[in-house]
Every structure is written in structure tokens, then in C-alpha cells.
Amino acid sequence: MTTGFHTATAGMLWSQKALDVTANNISNLSTSGYKADKASFADLLYTEVKQPGSNPALKVGHGSKINKTDTVFSAASLTQTNKPQDYALPDTRNFFAVRTPQGRIIYTRGGSFQLSRHADGLNYLVDSAGNEVLDPNGNSIVVTNIQEKQNLGVFTFANLDGLKKTSGGFEATALSGEAIRVPGAEVRQGVLEASSADMTTEISNMIIQERAYQLNAKMVVMTDEVMQAVNNLR
Numbered sequence: 001m002t003t004g005f006h007t008a009t010a011g012m013l014w015s016q017k018a019l020d021v022t023a024n025n026i027s028n029l030s031t032s033g034y035k036a037d038k039a040s041f042a043d044l045l046y047t048e049v050k051q052p053g054s055n056p057a058l059k060v061g062h063g064s065k066i067n068k069t070d071t072v073f074s075a076a077s078l079t080q081t082n083k084p085q086d087y088a089l090p091d092t093r094n095f096f097a098v099r100t101p102q103g104r105i106i107y108t109r110g111g112s113f114q115l116s117r118h119a120d121g122l123n124y125l126v127d128s129a130g131n132e133v134l135d136p137n138g139n140s141i142v143v144t145n146i147q148e149k150q151n152l153g154v155f156t157f158a159n160l161d162g163l164k165k166t167s168g169g170f171e172a173t174a175l176s177g178e179a180i181r182v183p184g185a186e187v188r189q190g191v192l193e194a195s196s197a198d199m200t201t202e203i204s205n206m207i208i209q210e211r212a213y214q215l216n217a218k219m220v221v222m223t224d225e226v227m228q229a230v231n232n233l234r
Helices: 002-027 199-232
Strands: 037-043 046-048 059-061 064-071 077-078 096-099 105-108 113-115 121-126 164-166 169-172 191-193
Touching: 002 064, 002 199, 105 113
Parallel strands: none
Antiparallel strands: 037 064, 046 059, 077 191, 096 105, 105 169, 113 121, 164 169
């Protein structure tokens, strides 16, 4: 009977984690350039109830787990804003680059930029978190004409699935490879890319995950009731 507890508990745990992924997507429905995540499940180990080679074979499963969480780099709609510091990348494989105050380079699809006057009296192009936007050579962009289209750096990677998702975008890893500069990439000014998270899809996923959680919770209660009944027979 303890197997039933473990199986149902595993189902509750991983259903909760899937709900966390969905909740994060929903919270970023209005985040410019956000790419939704998708959780996929896999079976946990099986136990042979009969001896190997027995016919028919009989196995007992131990529930499921989240096998991986993938970022879906699908196209999202582009919205005309006519703001000179808004930019969008039509090619879904491309990214802007920003540098944090700590020196980390983050690659982002979100092009909602703004101006920030630094101590040197110059206006720098930054993102909503204050990170400096970089040009193709990895230098900060100083804006002298706010209406002029800036020379933004555009980068891509050999393996997008190897990128590490972080606050504000993605970071390069050994699996993604180094950032590759994309000369002549199309960059649209006065346009923003919407979030790829879709409310209808996320609500549907949330209902499925909640039902899975509820089912496993009922299994825990049923297993406990059966064990109590067995113990009372002694």
C-alpha cells in the first residue's frame, strides 16, 4: 500500500510543478517578447511483479514526473506602437543583447527600450530593468537623436534549446554555443512583439493539471482509508 502513497504523492508533486510553469506563462501574458514554456511528462520506473520472462509480463508503475520544460520559440504578433525606442525582431531565432550592472550578458526578444541619462551626461539605451542595450560589437548604445533608428546588435545561437532561461531573457550555455552575430538582420522600429503565451491554451493546461492534482490527492485519501481498514482487521 505504501507504493500507492508514493505513486499518488509523485503525481501531486509533479502536477504542482506543471501548474507553476503554467502560472508563470499566465503572469507573462503581457510581457513583450516573452516565450512560453511547455512541460512534458515521462513515466517513473516500473517494478516487475512477476519473474522476468513470465508470460504475460506484469509491471507496476510508480507515477510520472516532468521530463523536461521546453521554451517554445514560436512567432508572436507584432504591434505598431510608433515609439522610437520600441524594437522588434521578425525572425524568431534572433535576440537583442543587454548587459547587466554585474556584467552578465542577457539575450532577449523584448524590445521595449528607453533612455537613461548616466553620470557622464549621455543618454544610454536600456531595457525596463536598466540593463544597457548592446550594439553589434558588444558596446553600450549612446543615443544622440531619439527619433533615429539605433544600431542594435542582433544575435542568434546554433542551439536555441540549449539556452538558459533567466529573469529578463536567456543566457548562453555550453549547449547553446556562443552567441553568433547576425549582420543585416531585420529590426523594426516602433514595433513590439507580443508574448507567445496564449490565454486560452494556458487556461486549458491549468484545468488539465488541476484535475490531475485532484485525482492524485483522492488516491492518497483512498489509500489511507484502505490501510486503516486493513489495520483494523488485526
